[in-house]
Every structure is written in structure tokens, then in C-alpha cells.
Amino acid sequence: MSEPILSMRDIEKSYTGVHALKGVNFDLYPGEIHALVGENGAGKSTLMKVLTGIAPKDAGEIHYYGKLFNARNPEQALNLGIGIIHQELNMMDELTVAQNVFIGREFTGRGGLFLKDKEQNRQAAELFARLNMNIDPTERLGNLTVSRQQMVEIAKVVSHNLRVLILDEPTAALTDSEIKELFTIMRDLTSRGVAMIHISHRLDEIDQIADRVTVLRDGENAGTAKVSEVSKADVINMMVGRVIYEEPKSESTVSEDADVVLEVQNLKSGSLVNDVSFTLKRGEILGFAGLIGAGRTETARALFGADPIDSGQIKINGRLVRIESPQDAVAHGLGYLSEDRKRFGLALDLGVSDNMAMASYDHFLKGPFIDSGKLQKVAEHYIDRLSIKTPSLEQLLRNLSGGNQQKVVIAKWLIRNSDILIFDEPTRGIDVGSKSEIYTLMNELAEQGRSIIMISSELPEILRMSDRIMVMCEGRVTGELDIADASQEEIMKYATMRIKSNLGVEQDV
Amino acid sequence: MSDIDTTKVVKQKKTMEKIIQNAMAPAALLILYLFFGFFGRNFFSYSTFVNIIEASYYLGFLSVGVTFVIITGGIDLSVGGVMMAAAIIGGTAYKTWGWSMEVSLVLIIVIAVGFGFFNGIMVSRLKMPPFIVTLGTMMISMGTGSIVSNVRSATFPSRVNPDGWFKNIFKIITENRKMIPTGAFVLLAVVIISYLILTKTKMGRYIYAIGSNKEAARLSGVNVKRWEMSTYVVAGFCAGIGGIGFAATYTTVMPAQGQGFELFAIAGAVIGGTSLRGGSGSVWGTLIGVFIMAVLRTGLPSMNLQAHYQTFFTGVVVIGAVLLDMYRTRKATEVKLVRPSDRYKGSMLEKIAKLQKEKSEAKDAGNSERVSEITGEIRSLKQEMRRNYSKMKADEKAEEKRIRAEERAAEREFEEALRQQGQDEKS
Numbered sequence: 038m039s040e041p042i043l044s045m046r047d048i049e050k051s052y053t054g055v056h057a058l059k060g061v062n063f064d065l066y067p068g069e070i071h072a073l074v075g076e077n078g079a080g081k082s083t084l085m086k087v088l089t090g091i092a093p094k095d096a097g098e099i100h101y102y103g104k105l106f107n108a109r110n111p112e113q114a115l116n117l118g119i120g121i122i123h124q125e126l127n128m129m130d131e132l133t134v135a136q137n138v139f140i141g142r143e144f145t146g147r148g149g150l151f152l153k154d155k156e157q158n159r160q161a162a163e164l165f166a167r168l169n170m171n172i173d174p175t176e177r178l179g180n181l182t183v184s185r186q187q188m189v190e191i192a193k194v195v196s197h198n199l200r201v202l203i204l205d206e207p208t209a210a211l212t213d214s215e216i217k218e219l220f221t222i223m224r225d226l227t228s229r230g231v232a233m234i235h236i237s238h239r240l241d242e243i244d245q246i247a248d249r250v251t252v253l254r255d256g257e258n259a260g261t262a263k264v265s266e267v268s269k270a271d272v273i274n275m276m277v278g279r280v281i282y283e284e285p286k287s288e289s290t291v292s293e294d295a296d297v298v299l300e301v302q303n304l305k306s307g308s309l310v311n312d313v314s315f316t317l318k319r320g321e322i323l324g325f326a327g328l329i330g331a332g333r334t335e336t337a338r339a340l341f342g343a344d345p346i347d348s349g350q351i352k353i354n355g356r357l358v359r360i361e362s363p364q365d366a367v368a369h370g371l372g373y374l375s376e377d378r379k380r381f382g383l384a385l386d387l388g389v390s391d392n393m394a395m396a397s398y399d400h401f402l403k404g405p406f407i408d409s410g411k412l413q414k415v416a417e418h419y420i421d422r423l424s425i426k427t428p429s430l431e432q433l434l435r436n437l438s439g440g441n442q443q444k445v446v447i448a449k450w451l452i453r454n455s456d457i458l459i460f461d462e463p464t465r466g467i468d469v470g471s472k473s474e475i476y477t478l479m480n481e482l483a484e485q486g487r488s489i490i491m492i493s494s495e496l497p498e499i500l501r502m503s504d505r506i507m508v509m510c511e512g513r514v515t516g517e518l519d520i521a522d523a524s525q526e527e528i529m530k531y532a533t534m535r536i537k538s539n540l541g542v543e544q545d546v
Numbered sequence: 547m548s549d550i551d552t553t554k555v556v557k558q559k560k561t562m563e564k565i566i567q568n569a570m571a572p573a574a575l576l577i578l579y580l581f582f583g584f585f586g587r588n589f590f591s592y593s594t595f596v597n598i599i600e601a602s603y604y605l606g607f608l609s610v611g612v613t614f615v616i617i618t619g620g621i622d623l624s625v626g627g628v629m630m631a632a633a634i635i636g637g638t639a640y641k642t643w644g645w646s647m648e649v650s651l652v653l654i655i656v657i658a659v660g661f662g663f664f665n666g667i668m669v670s671r672l673k674m675p676p677f678i679v680t681l682g683t684m685m686i687s688m689g690t691g692s693i694v695s696n697v698r699s700a701t702f703p704s705r706v707n708p709d710g711w712f713k714n715i716f717k718i719i720t721e722n723r724k725m726i727p728t729g730a731f732v733l734l735a736v737v738i739i740s741y742l743i744l745t746k747t748k749m750g751r752y753i754y755a756i757g758s759n760k761e762a763a764r765l766s767g768v769n770v771k772r773w774e775m776s777t778y779v780v781a782g783f784c785a786g787i788g789g790i791g792f793a794a795t796y797t798t799v800m801p802a803q804g805q806g807f808e809l810f811a812i813a814g815a816v817i818g819g820t821s822l823r824g825g826s827g828s829v830w831g832t833l834i835g836v837f838i839m840a841v842l843r844t845g846l847p848s849m850n851l852q853a854h855y856q857t858f859f860t861g862v863v864v865i866g867a868v869l870l871d872m873y874r875t876r877k878a879t880e881v882k883l884v885r886p887s888d889r890y891k892g893s894m895l896e897k898i899a900k901l902q903k904e905k906s907e908a909k910d911a912g913n914s915e916r917v918s919e920i921t922g923e924i925r926s927l928k929q930e931m932r933r934n935y936s937k938m939k940a941d942e943k944a945e946e947k948r949i950r951a952e953e954r955a956a957e958r959e960f961e962e963a964l965r966q967q968g969q970d971e972k973s
Contacts, residue, residue, distance in 0.1 A: 096885070098949055105949060106956035117960050343765055367767025381765050384758035386825045395755055396766040398748040406746040449766065 048097035057083040059256040075253035089114040118200030130179030135161035138193045184215035285500035291321040304349035306339035311512035324503030325492040332512035341373040342366040372450030376462035388431040390416035396453040419448040440471025571834040586848030599727040602840035604788040609814035611784025614777040619824025620676035624683035626807025631691030632658040633789035637700025647709040655786035662782020666775030692801040716794040740829040757824030817867040887938035894931040
């Protein structure tokens with residue numbers, strides 16, 4: 038092989054309480070797509086931050102074109118040919134596509150006073166043509182789909198005479214056809230000599246797109262291999278350092294005559310919850326499957342009182358209840374674990390015990406004051422029971438890993454003693470190790486007689502955890518499956534059962 | 547092993563950091579006081595001290611009230627206007643309408659709390675931006691004060707009048723003309739109660755939770771509307787007490803007075819470390835912030851600088867305080883790397899500690915020979931450690947410096963190449 042274009046040696050980096058990189062090595066050769074994988078908190082993003090100058094390294098060497106070099110900031114990195122596409126896109130919705138591409142280096146006329154929009158649009162069109170992207174430079178960016186916006190961002194970065202392109206989970210928000218389109222563009226770029234670092238949680242993708250894969254574990258190298266020479270299981274083993282089996286549940290563990298704790302009838306809310314009915318039994322894990330935008334989260338939010346209910350009935354333990362706010366829902370024993378923990382589940386700037394007690398301060402009152410001794414005891418109990426890794430009770434949630442943050446949210450509802458728990462994408466953004474811990478925990482809770490609604494977009498997760506599965510599509514329940522009869526194919530059939538075929542419309546913009 | 551060391555270092559650093567953090571504002575206040583004491587005329591006197599305390603009353607109440615609102619991530623621009631409106635209406639009720647003093651004072655509180663309710667409803671129920679609502683309330687309250695008082699100033703009874711009894715709440719003048727600023731105790735009481743509410747009660751926890759993440763609080767079943775509303779009511783109530791304090795201290799309340807008070811109140815909270823982003827802050831900090839402004843206000847004239855310098859320097863202090871706060875949070879999240887040299891030092895210190903324990907055991911056993919033996923060992927270990935540690939440290943520094951220098955050289959080279967390329971393209 039030729040000389041590496043980029044070579045990172047013994048990179049060290051620490052954050053408060055976290056030794057994120059412990060002497061990591063990484064090589065990148067011209068024209069290769071190099072997958073970088075690892076559990077959350079393994080150090081992938083940190084390594085890329087160091088590379089692009091977003092975060093300074095503490096120690097170690099980076100060689101770029103054979104020279105010792107480390108960009109001081111992302112702008113400099115980009116100028117010298119190292120570009121990164123973040124998971125969340127950083128662009129201006131209100132500007133046009135071309136204005137976004139050339140932001141910061143606009144074309145100006147003589148004297149630099151007025152902008153030459155036409156010239157800019159022409160250049161952008163040329164750029165898109167060169168990259169085989171079919172995008173109108175004069176379109177307002179906000180009008181494009183996420184995948185199109187991502188392409189614009191790629192084009193923007195590529196237009197900087199790019200040598201190294203870093204993609205941080207680029208496929209997280211894309212549909213299958215969009216992913217295919219992205220991969221075509223990625224392959225096309227490598228043929229132009231651009232080397233790529235592809236960070237991903239989806240191991241299936243790596244087979245399709247990458248040449249080599251490097252696995253990080255706990256801030257250290259766990260191995261690097263050619264993709265053609267390793268199996269998915271090998272990669273997972275490298276990631277977690279042990280073997281994990283993901284076998285589907287074979288039959289429901291809930292007895293036929295278990296009490297119905299929750300009965301939802303003809304629920305309507307907004308445009309994405311249409312006539313939804315289902316029941317939930319004591320000790321049951323009820324999976325909600327479906328595609329993104331099928332209305333599952335919206336159903337959960339309506340049920341929890343977070344969004345207004347237009348019509349329908351909710352019975353809890355056989356009694357008709359009115360749920361007009363999350364407060365009502367909590368009072369009726371519901372707990373909701375949002376898919377977006379940071380926005381809807383946690384106060385990142387408060388400590389562990391404060392977050393745990395947020396739903397149940399009433400249980401910790403001694404007269405008008407909070408019994409902090411009791412609170413501390415309870416918090417410690419749950420830290421121990423859920424094995425939450427935190428240096429102290431006061432540690433800010435911001436400084437915990439995704440898996441531990443999720444456990445704090447679970448503790449919040451356990452402390453509230455909620456009987457019906459809604460887990461919305463319980464393992465999103467959580468590493469493989471913590472994932473199985475959370476699965477075990479959910480099973481334990483069900484065994485103890487709590488009832489769980491689990492919304493998940495990962496079919497293996499649905500098949501592994503659920504006793505029964507509701508499938509939704511376009512705001513309606515399109516199927517109900519017992520776990521014994523369920524398969525990925527069966528679920529997908531119901532998940533794509535549209536009222537009218539509008540596939541063409543969906544793919545265009 | 548090395549990981550545990552890291553967290554230890556961080557923890558120690560954090561507590562140190564915390565002590566410094568908590569001591570910073572009081573220290574600034576003390577330094578400022580001493581500064582004026584040494585350079586100002588007649589500053590170290592009882593009467594000046596009373597002046598400082600008096601200058602802090604009404605602002606103190608406003609500032610404490612507004613701290614509640616700011617912690618939820620809101621803002622209250624109306625507190626100054628509300629305070630003056632409540633005071634002038636109370637004065638009018640007493641003087642023009644002939645109400646009794648007691649009822650007039652209650653009226654002041656009721657009016658101020660009423661405006662607080664109005665703000666709270668607009669913000670929490672109608673979801674209006676607090677800035678706009680309270681800006682409107684500021685003007686409405688000022689206008690109301692002028693309308694009700696018929697644009698005449700309201701004069702409260704003087705001390706000789708039996709109805710002037712309420713002045714004693716804020717200042718007692720003894721028979722030999724000695725002044726006791728009892729208002730300081732009122733302010734202190736309000737601060738202590740506020741402190742207890744904010745840190746020890748459900749309401750306080752929810753206020754911080756709302757400021758830190760309103761939606762997460764709502765989805766935890768917290769009655770966000772109610773608690774958010776309550777902070778505006780608290781701000782109104784505090785403005786009411788401030789109004790009584792103002793009336794007691796200055797006797798005459800003029801219509802349309804009080805413009806800009808709200809900004810000083812917010813400044814007090816900010817100087818005290820309350821973040822306008824919400825989720826953090828303390829009333830003790832606010833109290834210090836208010837006293838810093840009060841010291842400036844009394845101190846600057848003692849240096850022959852007119853009162854308007856106060857505004858100037860308060861502005862400087864506000865910006866300085868925020869800069870300092872940002873620097874502090876950055877420092878607090880910064881991590882010291884444990885390098886091989888630190889790890890070496892740690893292991894050596896451990897060894898020495900072990901020997902020291904052995905030594906004391908030997909001492910207890912009366913084995914003097916062994917004691918002197920160990921003492922020698924410790925000494926040589928310490929020497930060895932010092933020598934090696936400083937050498938390792940120097941090597942590490944040199945290595946880092948080398949890398950950095952090489953990186954900078956490459957940077958220049960790359961940029962030069964880029965420029966060359968650009969020129970080639972042009973020509």
C-alpha cells in the first residue's frame with residue numbers, strides 16, 4: 038500500500054472525569070473508505086474532533102501528508118482539505134442552496150460591495166453536476182429533505198479541494214433509498230482520490246461501503262481489519278470485548294388472563310394519530326413497530342398528555358381517565374422515556390439526584406422542606422441497582438454517557454413508581470454494552486408486574502423484547518402480531534400498508 | 547488504575563475550584579469596601595455604613611425577586627415600575643383618600659403582587675415572551691401610578707407623625723440620634739426565606755428544573771405553568787416590599803420615578819452569578835451583587851466622583867462579572883491530564899506513605915534502629931522522586947514543544963502551498 042495520507046499516533050484526550058482517548062492510533066490511505074466504529078463513548082467523535090481542530094489533543098502526533106500537523110480549528114482543517122459532516126447539519130434554512138455552499142466565501146463584484154448571485158448559482162450548479170447531484174442551487178435550503186440537505190453540505194465541503202472527508206453517522210436520519218444514493222456519491226468521491234472516515238452505528242452498512250474498519254473500545258484501539266476479512270460478529274466482539282446474542286423472543290411470557298392495565302380506544306391527535314386502539318396487559322412488553330413518521334411517538338405523546346388529544350378514550354385499570362397534561366398522566370401511573378433524552382428527558386445542568394427526583398419530589402417532603410437525606414439514600418439505591426456510572430450524586434447529567442443518562446431517566450420513573458412505562462427508542466444512541474443492560478432491566482420490570490410500551494425502529498429490538506407487537510403506518514394501527522407469529526417480513530408488510538400509494542410523491546422532495 | 551487517578555485529581559480540583567468560586571464575589575465586595583476605605587474621604591464610618599445599607603434596600607428586594615424569575619430562564623423588566631406604582635398608589639390612598647396607614651401598606655403589597663400575577667398569567671398561560679410582557683407591564687404600571695396619583699407626588703408621614711411608625715421597620719433613630727438600619731434585617735430575612743425556598747423546597751427544585759429544561763420538567767409531570775407563574779408573583783411581592791422600603795427611606799414618591807431600577811435589579815442578580823440562560827443562580831450571590839452596587843454608589847462620591855459615575859462603574863462590574871463567570875465555568879470543566887510523570891509521582895508518593903506508616907509502627911514498637919533506617923529510606927526516595935519527576939516533566943514539556951513547533955512549521959508550509967496553488971490557478 039502507498040503512504041497514508043493521514044496518520045494519528047498515540048492520541049490522548051481527557052474531559053472532566055473521562056479519559057476519552059488513551060493513546061489511539063489511526064491510519065487513512067488515499068482513496069479508501071475507512072469505517073470507524075465503537076460503542077457510544079468509545080472515543081470516535083472525540084478522535085475526529087481532535088483531527089479537525091474542534092478540540093485540542095492533550096498528547097500524541099498527527100501526520101498529514103507525512104508532516105507533523107494538527108489543525109487549530111475546523112476552518113483551517115477545511116482549508117487544508119480535511120472536512121467533516123456532522124450528524125446534525127449546520128446550515129441556514131432560510132438561505133438558498135448556493136448561498137449555503139458558498140457561505141463565508143461569497144462571490145463579489147469589483148470592490149467587494151455587491152454579491153454576484155448569478156455567478157454563485159452557476160458555480161454551485163457546476164459543482165452539483167460534477168458530483169452527480171440533482172439539486173437546484175436557487176432553492177431555499179429548508180425546502181429540501183434532510184438527505185438533500187446533507188448532500189448540499191457534502192458538496193459544500195468537497196468544494197474546498199477536499200482530501201479527507203469525515204462523515205459522522207451520515208445515515209442516521211436517512212431512508213434506505215436515500216442511503217443508497219449517498220453511498221453512490223461516496224464511492225464517486227473516492228474515485229476522485231478523496232479518503233473517507235465513515236463513523237457509523239449500523240454495522241450492516243460497513244459491509245456495503247467501507248474498505249477497512251477500525252474499532253475503538255473505551256478510548257483504545259480494539260483492532261483494524263479489512264472489511265472483506267471480518268464478519269459482523271467479529272466487529273461486534275471487538276466493540277464489546279465479549280459475545281452478545283440477539284435472539285428473538287419465541288413466545289409471549291404474559292399469561293392469557295393477565296389484567297388489562299391500559300386500554301386506548303379510537304385515539305385521535307393531530308394528523309399522525311388516527312383512530313388508534315390497543316390494550317396493554319400487566320407485565321407485558323408491547324412493541325410499537327413502524328417506519329419513521331408512522332405516528333408512534335405521537336401516539337405516546339398524546340397518551341402521556343404531552344400533545345392535546347382530539348378524541349378517544351383512555352382506560353387505566355378499567356377506569357376511564359382524562360389525560361390533559363403530563364401531570365395527569367404521571368398521576369395515573371404513566372411514565373414516558375422520550376426518544377430525545379437531552380431535549381425531553383433530562384435537565385443536563387442539574388445533578389444526578391435532582392434529575393432522578395424530578396417526577397417525585399412529593400415523596401421526599403418533610404414538612405415544607407425536601408428531605409435530602411432520604412433523597413440521597415434513594416438515589417444511591419438506584420445508582421447501585423441500575424449500575425449507573427457516576428462519580429457522585431451531584432455530577433451534572435451533561436458529563437454522563439448516553440447509557441448512564443438513559444438509566445437516570447429510568448430511575449426517575451422507578452422512583453415515581455410508575456406502573457405503565459413508555460420507552461420511546463430506549464436504546465437510541467446507546468452503546469451495545471449498555472443496550473443489553475437496558476434490555477435486562479426492562480425484562481425485570483415486566484416480571485415485577487410493570488407494563489411497558491416500547492417504541493422502536495429497530496426490528497431486531499422489537500422481536501427480541503416484545504410479547505406482542507402493534508404495527509403502525511401513517512397514523513393508523515395496521516397490524517397486531519403475537520410474538521410467536523412475528524417476523525421482520527411480516528412487520529414490514531404492515532408497516533408499509535399505506536392508504537393510497539404515494540411512493541412517488543415521497544421520493545420527490 | 548490511571549483512570550482512578552484522573553478522577554481523583556479532578557475531584558480535588560473541583561472542591562478547590564468550588565471554594566474559590568464561592569469566595570470570589572464576597573472577596574470582590576470586601577476589596578471594594580477596603581479600597582474606598584483607604585482612598586475615599588471618611589468612608590470607614592458608621593454613617594457611611596448605614597448609607598451603604600440604605601442604598602441597598604429597595605434594589606435588594608427587587609433583585610432577589612427577579613432572581614427567581616431569571617432562574618426559570620425568564621426576565622422581569624417591570625419590577626422597578628411596579629415598585630414605584632405600588633408605592634405612589636399606597637401614598638395616594640393614605641394622603642388623598644384618607645386610608646389608614648396599615649391598609650395603605652397592605653395595598654402596596656396587593657398592587658405589586660397583582661402586577662406579578664398579571665405577568666405570570668401572560669407568560670405561563672398565554673405563552674408570551676417574558677421580555678415583551680414585562681416590558682409592557684413596566685409601562686402599564688408606571689402609567690397606572692401617574693393616573694391614580696393624578697401626576698402628583700405622594701408624601702408619606704414623617705417620623706414625628708404616629709402614622710410614620712412603619713419607618714422604624716427600616717430605620718430606627720434612637721433618642722441620642724443614633725441610627726440603626728433595621729431594614730438590613732428585613733432584607734436579610736427576605737434573602738434567607740428565598741434561600742430556603744430555592745434550595746430546600748419542591749418549588750425551588752422545580753424552578754431550577756424549569757430553567758434547566760422546561761420541556762423535560764413538563765414531561766416529568768411538573769406543573770410548569772404554576773411554578774413559572776409563582777416566580778413572577780414572588781418578583782411582584784418583593785417589589786411591594788421594596789416599595790414600602792422606598793417610601794420609608796425617601797418619604798416622598800414622585801410619579802414616573804423608578805425608571806432603570808429594573809435594570810439595576812437584573813444587574814445585581816447577574817453580578818451575583820445568576821445566569822440569564824436560566825437553571826443556575828443563588829440569592830446570596832444576588833445579595834452580594836446588590837451590595838457591590840451599593841458600595842459603588844456610596845464610595846464614588848467619597849472620592850469626589852459624582853453619582854453618575856456609579857452607573858458607569860456598575861456597567862463595568864456587570865460585564866466583568868459575566869466574563870469572570872464564563873472563565874470560571876471554562877476552568878471548572880477543564881481537565882488536567884495525568885501524564886507518565888504524574889503517574890510516577892503518584893506511585894512514589896504511595897511508596898513513601900507506606901514507609902511512613904511503617905515508620906510510625908516501628909516508633910510505637912520502640913524500634914529506634916528501624917525508625918532511623920526508614921527515615922533514611924524516605925529521604926533518599928524523596929530525593930529520587932524530585933530528581934526524576936522534574937526530569938520527566940522537563941522531557942515531556944520539551945517533547946510537546948517540539949511537536950507543536952513542527953506542527954506550526956507544517957501549517958505554514960501547507961498554507962504557502964495553498965497560496966501557490968491559488969496563484970497558479972489565477973494565472
